[in-house]
Amino acid sequence: MSLKPLQIFQKDHCLDPDGVFGPKTINAMRIAFQLTKEQTANFAGQCAHESNYFQRQFENLNYSYERLLQIFSHDFDTDRNRILSEAEKQVARILERKPEQIANFVYANQNGNGDEASGDGWLFRGRGPLQLTGRRNYQLFADAMNDQEIMCNPDLVVTKYYFESALWYFDNNHLWNLAKKTDLTSIKQLTKRINGGYNGLNDRIEKTQTFEGWLNAA
Known part of the structure; x- marks a missing residue:
């Protein structure tokens, strides 16, 4: 049975690849991605909400x-x-x-x-924690990763560049400045930029604040 992206990250960073997002995993993210605690909490809070704790890999289009x-x-x-x-x-x-x-x-x-x-x-349907979508965005991401194979094998966004796609989204949309604090204003601003509205705001707030607590206790 193949490992899911979160398990691959855990294994690559010498953690138990149990697929459970916890304090050790988020601290490894902070170090690996070279982010502040506040940026890490905001990044993980938004991504965890959007991807059901990094379990969702592809956009679900099985609509009624x-x-x-x-x-x-x-x-x-x-x-x-x-x-x-x-x-x-x-x-x-x-x-x-x-x-x-x-x-x-x-x-x-x-x-x-x-x-x-x-x-x-x-x-070019949605893939990754923040659902990279559309040929144009895939091309921009492939350019950023210096890997044009993404354009003929978009599943690489899941199998190889899962977290990188979300980091790129933050980079490309200039979101890191909004992630410097974990106050309600910052979380709302990030939510509006990512979601287009405020869907799931309370859950995003809860996750972000919980994750910041984990990071501060590390």
Whole structure:
């Protein structure tokens, strides 16, 4: 049975690869990533929330019809009149519970992706703790890692560059300055930049503050 990214990190840093995120693992992250305690707590707090404690590796696109209309209503509104016709809703019914087709439809012609037939939506679907998504972002990440193999084998974001993809996200979006403190204002600002809103804010606050406690006690 292959190890998950968190277990690989633990093994690489001489920890028990039990896949449980705890004080020893987060302190190893602080040292490995050369971050302050506050930056580490913020980084881990946001990533742990987004990835279910680093267990989620790929974007889950196995959506029901109802969920598709909730999340991607704009994509199904092809005539952009803000009202979904029966024909537009029918597309969602056809795509229901078909992850690859969903990805190719909703991510077509955006973020550097080609059209629906190109398959870019599925090929460059979300991976990593903060869900690296879209051909353009994968190319920028491949350039940053100096590894163009990522473009023909995007699963490397999971198998080789899981945490690096999240670190790159913080770098590329200039988030480290917002992570210098762990007060509520800083956590809210980071959440807004990462999530686009404040979904799961209380959980992000709880995780960040818990992780800071672990780091201070190390």
